[in-house]
């Protein structure tokens with residue numbers, strides 16, 4: 117196969133972790149006889165500095181012409197405490213999601229045996245936890261209009277809007293994943309308060325009869341926030357709207373102690389995008405200490421989801437497992453101060469794939 | 471003093487746990503020479519069944535004429551999976567909050583030494599955790615207009631609205647609590663996405679110079695959802711908007727393993743209201759097994775916050791500590807199957823106060 121990948125390193129540690137994922141992709145393509153071409157684009161604070169625009173037209177063009185997008189991270193503390201900044205890095209991310217139609221963010225949460233003891237939760241609660249969060253990514257309060265300020269500046273407003281079509285599209289994925297897994301779908305909403313949540317619940321109730329194998333459960337978001345901690349093994353597939361998904365997927369990402377290893381995929385209309393769950397971690401940028409494993413595992417998801425090359429994806433995963441087992445890992449998950457630099461972890465994995 | 475308390479038992483286990491709190495209040499008043507009068511009102515599913523209205527006018531009148539409201543819980547599974555139900559118990563709760571002007575929900579989270587081992591988190595992470603969440607309770611997406619459906623029923627919408635005045639009122643409480651505690655205030659928002667959050671952040675930035683002792687920190691809600699689990703001891707006072715507060719306070723409530731013991735206070739314009747954090751727990755209703763301690767501790771908060779009777783509040787707290795230490799507790803926190811019925815726990819505490 118001939119793979120065309122758009123590469124957006126972004127801000128902070130983005131460039132250095134992306135570099136390691138590229139090594140892994142190269143090694144995988146070599147092993148399985150695929151050719152691959154990369155086109156780099158800028159996004160986030162980096163793009164603002166270069167062009168004034170956090171998601172430049174040129175970057176969008178590159179993404180649209182690609183089979184898949186490999187994304188690092190965005191975010192820069194220079195913009196965080198300046199509520200009046202007219203342009204912010206995150207706008208680039210949101211615009212990209214919208215323009216590429218990346219409507220579903222998939223985050224598998226699994227446990228690495230050798231890392232379970234790093235979980236903030238008691239070991240017996242997380243051991244074996246294995247679920248996937250499906251977050252709606254192009255609707256809800258992130259994009260609803262109107263959004264802004266009253267003329268006198270004393271009132272601000274945001275709008276949460278969902279159409280039945282948007283809800284069906286994402287929940288269909290939820291049902292399908294449940295059928296590929298353990299047939300359990302948890303729909304998280306706040307139907308006791310929000311009109312949009314009531315439309316979610318109604319829509320899922322209409323869809324459910326078409327998936328008789330799937331056991332559907334409705335859970336309020338506050339309850340879900342508790343249950344994720346109290347009983348993470350309760351979950352198989354979680355589907356939820358954009359804002360709730362933002363909060364719950366981040367909460368879910370820390371329970372297994374493997375935050376630095378969690379990848380994600382965003383399924384889209386025009387292309388799909390793969391990125392680590394963790395952020396741009398500006399304090400570590402340029403120090404060659406950031407953990408590249410989540411990005412490398414995102415590349416594995418890319419092979420599996422975007423190119424349907426399961427063996428290729430699996431060989432990346434195996435190499436990651438080996439590096440974790442062998443302790444060839446960065447400081448965040450290293451034992452006894454035995455940490456390796458970002459680039460060496462990347463090298464180890466590429467060599468192991470080959 | 472002559473105390474006038476409105477009592478709203480509500481649904482599920484509400485009536486039985488309220489009964490125990492009343493015993494504790496009676497004992498406290500007897501001990502300290504106060505007289506007390508209770509007026510009962512109905513609310514929630516119970517009120518719908520009686521009057522068709524989850525917050526009847528009569529109940530509102532009772533609350534308005536009281537010095538404080540003691541509240542059990544509401545919620546009934548009959549209404550949960552019926553998104554089209556015209557009247558829902560939760561509407562009563564929201565209407566009550568709005569009409570009584572209960573703008574600030576305060577939830578202290580602390581650890582009970584003898585219960586730390588029940589926390590889903592590793593003991594060393596939670597031991598000594600001690601913070602308070604202040605949730606805005608009468609604004610945001612819970613009450614914003616417009617809310618509803620498009621004419622064709624295909625689109626639903628909710629509105630999140632905040633005025634600067636609302637933000638100031640609640641954040642002032644945040645600063646004041648921080649000054650009474652460890653001088654640290656964490657403002658949780660999503661200023662990288664929401665216009666309302668940017669107004670929050672801007673408003674707090676304007677207020678901060680008036681509280682030079684207070685160390686203000688801004689945290690995105692997704693990040694806060696992680697940090698609460700990873701490092702609960704990081705927090706002192708958290709202030710946030712209604713929806714984020716709903717999610718984060720519930721998340722916070724399970725980390726110490728003392729969910730059944732956590733009280734809350736809602737500070738209002740017309741009166742104030744005290745209720746346990748846990749819900750109506752319908753499966754346990756009428757079985758005399760529900761844990762009354764959170765409700766009893768809510769009564770302690772009532773003495774302290776509404777009546778400014780600190781010693782009275784403290785004597786209730788001491789009695790609760792004693793019951794926990796002595797193991798005179800309900801099945802949810804009992805060791806080795808040595809569980810006591812709800813009513814006996816209530817009796818023990820009343821006797822200990824006296």
Ligand SMILES: CC(C)[C@H](C(=O)O)[C@@H](O)C(=O)O
Pocket residue numbers: 206209362662663692
């Ligand atoms: C940076 C921010 C806009 C973004 C979001 O809220 O979606 C991030 O938190 C994420 O989850 O990818």
Ligand SMILES: CC(C)[C@H](C(=O)O)[C@@H](O)C(=O)O
Pocket residue numbers: 308309338545560563716
């Ligand atoms: C029952 C529901 C409307 C309510 C809320 O969301 O505020 C509850 O979850 C709470 O936190 O008191």
